[in-house]
Amino acid sequence: MLVLNDVTYCYHSDWFQFSLQVKQGDILALIGPSGAGKSTLLALIAGFCHPESGEVLVNGRSIQQLEPHQRPLSMLFQEHNLFDHLNVFDNIALGLSPALRLSQQDKRAVNQAAEKVGLEDKLTRLPGQLSGGQRQRVALARCFVQPHPIWLLDEPFSALDPILRKEMLAVVQQLAQEKQATVIMVTHHLSDARAIANRFAYLADGVIANHGEIAALTPEHANEKLARFVQAAH
Numbered sequence: 001m002l003v004l005n006d007v008t009y010c011y012h013s014d015w016f017q018f019s020l021q022v023k024q025g026d027i028l029a030l031i032g033p034s035g036a037g038k039s040t041l042l043a044l045i046a047g048f049c050h051p052e053s054g055e056v057l058v059n060g061r062s063i064q065q066l067e068p069h070q071r072p073l074s075m076l077f078q079e080h081n082l083f084d085h086l087n088v089f090d091n092i093a094l095g096l097s098p099a100l101r102l103s104q105q106d107k108r109a110v111n112q113a114a115e116k117v118g119l120e121d122k123l124t125r126l127p128g129q130l131s132g133g134q135r136q137r138v139a140l141a142r143c144f145v146q147p148h149p150i151w152l153l154d155e156p157f158s159a160l161d162p163i164l165r166k167e168m169l170a171v172v173q174q175l176a177q178e179k180q181a182t183v184i185m186v187t188h189h190l191s192d193a194r195a196i197a198n199r200f201a202y203l204a205d206g207v208i209a210n211h212g213e214i215a216a217l218t219p220e221h222a223n224e225k226l227a228r229f230v231q232a233a234h
């Protein structure tokens, strides 16, 4: 279970206040208008920015004192996930060993991860020799080759065409299920949210204004702002 316990954060004059509980194995779609604080929420969980008060807990333990690299989570951004001078194999392997010191078991895990995302025949290519979708698949493989139980995905597939996006979402869903990972995914596409998530959280003006089962995400939602947001996205 991932818990944000009344986490507050201030950036210039912008205030954020987040309380959230995500059960293990849940896939939560984080939605809301631009500037609402979705990426800020992920940054607070990942430890890239520090709250004024409150804490983030994983399975009952505070991770507040841990540096980002010590936290039990993997992150995937929309872009800039890869090191351009390292080939596909090494980019994935970084998820297991930042110094690229790999055991035989690690090497097998990297090969298996590449296979899962359909890149087993591209292992020696550099990121510059791949398409955008292939690059995101490498980043995804690095994300789940790590043993971390929580994945934070910040608009990971927004730049991809609809067919590739659908494929990638299916891969994430399948892998998350296999590993019983807890996933928080920021998305501007409600269709993506519906395709992959079982829950949603709607952010507006720096707070979680609403959350619930994904099926409740309808244009008739009782929360007027959320209803308008869903209507506009249709």
Ligand SMILES: Nc1ncnc2c1ncn2[C@@H]1O[C@H](COP(=O)(O)OP(=O)(O)OP(=O)(O)O)[C@@H](O)[C@H]1O
Pocket (backbone or CB within 6 Å): 011, 014, 032, 033, 034, 035, 036, 037, 038, 039, 040, 041, 049
């Ligand atoms: N460390 C930071 N550096 C820069 N801006 C920050 C930081 N922390 C918060 N902000 C500000 O927080 C506000 C919310 O931004 P954030 O990126 O979290 O929103 P968002 O909901 O993810 O928006 P979008 O959908 O456009 O990506 C913005 O005004 C942003 O400038």
